[in-house]
Amino acid sequence: MTPWITPLLLTCLICMGPTQAEFFTSIGQMTDLIYAEKDLVQSLKAYIQEEESKLAKIKSWAEMMESLTIKSTSDPEGYLAHPVNAYKLVKRLNTEWLKLENLVLEDATKGFIANLTIQRQFFPNEEDETGAAKALMRLQDTYKLDPETISRGEFPGTKYRSVLTVEDCFGMGKTAYNDGDYYHTVLWMEQALKQHDRGDEATITKVEILDYLSYAVFQLGDIHRAMELTRRLISLDPSHERAGSNMQYFEKLLENEKEEKAFSETSNTTEPTTYSGIYERPQDYLPEREIYEGLCRGEGVKMTPRRQKRLFCRYHSGNRNPHLLIAPFKEEDEWDSPHIVRYYDVLSDEEIEKIKELAKPKLARATVRDPKTGVLTVANYRVSKSSWLEEEDDLVVAKVNRRMEHITGLTVKTAELLQVANYGMGGQYEPHFDFSRVILNKIFLGDVVVIIFGMMQ
Template identity: 60%
Template sequence: MKRLNTEWGELESLVLTDMSDVFISNLTIQRQHFPNDDDQTGAAKALMRLQDTYQLDTNTISTGDLPGSSSAASQQTALTVDDCYDLGKVAYSEADYYHTELWMVQALKQLDQGETSSTVDTVTILDYLSYSVYQQGDLERALEFTKRLLELDATHQRANGNLKYFEYQLAKQKKVEKREEGEAAEGRQRRETRGRPDDYLPERRKYEQLCRGEGIRMTPRRQSRLFCRYYDNSRHPRYVIGPVKQEDEWDSPRIVRYHDIVSDKEMEKIKELAKPRLRRATISNPVTGVLETAHYRISKSAWLGAYEHPVVDEINQRIQDITGLDVTTAEDLQVANYGVGGQYEPHFDFGRKDEPDAFEELGTGNRIATWLLYMSDVQAGGATVFTDVRAAVWPRKGTAVFWYNLYPSGEGDYRTRHAACPVLVGNKWVSNKWIHERGQEFRRRCSLQETD
C-alpha cells in the first residue's frame, strides 16, 4: 500500500522530464486505480490489528516471518526502518501511544543494527518514543529516551524542555512513593501492566483467544458425541443416491458443516460475477437504520441474484434442498472478500428486540438461519468464532457451515453471536445466504414450549 501510494508518486515525478507524453499519460491514468493515503493508513491499522489478535511481536511482522508464510514470502514482506516508523506515526496520529512505542522501538532497533534510512533518523524516532512512553505513564523511560536524544542533538529545543519537565515530575513521583508505600506498589503494577488502550468491545480478549485457537470449550467427552454422516434430508429425491457429507462442528447451538458442497468451477464463477461489484461492506446503524461503513467490519462484498446466472440459482436450490428451508424469501447471495487484516468483529445475524425494524423493509421476518460457504482456504487466521459458547470453525474451501439464529419459538438465540477473525496470511472468500422466517411456517414449525 505504501509503495503504490507514496513511491509511485515519486516515480511519476522522476519520469516527467524524460519520457514521452504517451508514457506519462498512461502513468497518470493508472494512478487513479492505486491506493491513496486512506488505504495506506488502513493497511497500517490492519497490521496492528493482526499484531494484537495473534500476539505477534514487531520483529516477527517486520521480518515477514508470519505463521503460514514461506521463507521466500517472508523476504518479500520484510519491513524497512521507514515502514516501521510510518506504522508508529499512524498509531501516533490516532493517539494510540501503545502501538507508537512498539513500532518506534522496532524502527530504532533496526537503525541500531546498521540498517540505513534516507528519510528518518534516530533523533526523530527518540522524540516520538519519549513522548509515547510518557503518555503511558512511564516517566523513567521517557527521561531515558530524552537523554539519549540530547546526546545526539544537544540543541534539540523540545527535548531540552521535556528533560526538565520529566525530571521534575519524576522527583515529585518519588516523593509520593516514599510517603505512601501502598500506592507506590499499585503505581508500579500499573506501569508494568500498561498496554492497549481501553476497548469498546467487552469480549475482545475472548474473541482474540478464539481466533488464535485458544480457549475453545469442547471437551473430549462432548467431542465424542459429534459425528460425520451421509445426509439426504429425509430421503430428498436429489440426495437419495448421492447424499451429502455432513459433519457436526458444535452441539449447542448446533452448527453443522457440509463438505464438497460446491465445485471449484462454481466457486470461480461466483467470484467472477462478484468481483466487478465488490464494494466496502456496510452495517445497518442500530439507531438510524442507515447502511454505513464501520471500523469493525473490514471486507468488500457484492450481492448476486438468482436470475443473474444459473450457478447462483443452482446454489440457492441446493441450500433449500439440504436445509429444508424455503429460500424464495431469503436475501440474495452475498459474496465477501477479506484481505490481510480483513475481519468482522462479534455480531448477531438476527435482529434483536431493541431493533424491531431491522428487516421491516424486506417484509420477510427475521433471519431464521445462516448458510456460510467458504470459497477459499486461508493460510493463517480467518476463523469463524462464536464468542458466547467459545466455538471456532476454520475455513475449508468448498465447505459450508449452517446454523439457526432463532429458536423454534422465534426468539433470538444469543449463543450465535459470532465473528470473522482477521486474515493473517492469504485471502478469504466466502458467500452467505441469510434465510428469513416467512415461508418456513410448515418447514420448521413452532414448538408448543416457548423456551424450546
C-alpha cells in the same frame, strides 16, 4: 474448496477488480495491485532501456568526437588544409551537433509518466495505508506476535517472507501515534530504533524516532523512561527545541513525584506505579475480545474425547428429498452442542469462478446499521467487502439457491440474497449476531394492542 453453509447464506472468498478506495478491506482487490505494479515495472524497464540506448548513442558520439578533436587540435591549420576536413567541420557544427542536442533533450520518460499517471488513479490512498497498518497491528494483537517477529516476516502459515525496514516500522508507529494509540506507537518506534541501532539502512534518523518514542512513553505514564529517551535525543541533537522543553517539563514532574512519594511514605498510602519498559495493551470497548482472539489462536473450548465420539460424517439427503436421493451431500459434524455441521463439494470449481465473476463488479465496503440512527454505515469492527447476487443475474445463482433449499429444507423466498464476501488484510467482523433481531414496539390504541415488527441488523 470447503464452503461453509448456513441456512440461506453462502459466503465465498472472491477476487475483485480495481476501485478507487479501501483496498485494505479486500484481499481480492489487492491482488489487482500486484498486476498494476508489474505493469509499472515493465514500463519502467522500457524507459530505462530507452535511456540506456540513448546514452549509448551519446557516448559513442562523444568518443568519436574526442578522437577527432585530439587530431584536429594538434595541428589545426594542417587539419583544415584538407578541404574534406574543413567541409565536415562546418557540417558537424551546423547539423550534427544540433542532432545531438535534440537527442540529449529527447524525453524518454513520456511513455512511463503517461502510464504512471493513468495507473495512479487506481492506487491506494492515505486511508488504505492507514488501514493496512492497523490491520498488521490487529494481527499482531490477535496472535500475540512481537514487532521483531513481524518485522522479520515470520508469520505462521504464510508461503512467502517479507521484511520491514526501519522506515516501515517508523511508519507503523506513526500511524498508531496519529490515532492516539500510544501502546502500539511505543512497540513500533522501539522496533525502528532497534533496527537502526543494529545498523540497518535507513533514511529516518534516530532523533526522529526518539522524538515520537519519548512522547508516547510519557503518554503511557512512564516519566522516568521518557526522560531517559529524551536525554538520548538531546545527546544526538543538542539544539532540538522540543526535546529541551520536554526535558524541563519532565524534570518538574519528577520533582513533584518525589514530593508526593515523600508524602505517601509518611501517610502510608499506595506506592506510585513503576514501569519496566513493558506496557500492557489497553482495554477497549469489546468485552469478548480476549475470548474471540483466543479462539482465533486455536485456544478456548476444547472437544473432549467422549463428545468427539458423537461426531460423525454422513451423506445428507435432506430428509429423503427427491433431489438428493441420487446425489446426497457430504455432511460432517463440527460440534455437538450447538449442533454445527459442514458440507463438502457443494459447488463446482466452475460455479465458484462464475459467482466470483458476477460478484466482482458489485463488491462494496460491508456496512453495519448504526444503532442510534438506523443508517447503514462502515465500521472499523467490520473490515471486508461484500456483494449481493439475485437469481436474475445468472442461472448459477438460481441453481445455488435451489441447492440451499434442498440442504436446509427452507425457502429462499423469505431469505436474504446470495452474499459473496471478501475479507481484506487482517479482515474481521467482531462478535455479532448473524441474524436480524426483531424489535417489538407495542402501541396502545384504547383496548387494542398493535405489535409492530421491525427488522434491525
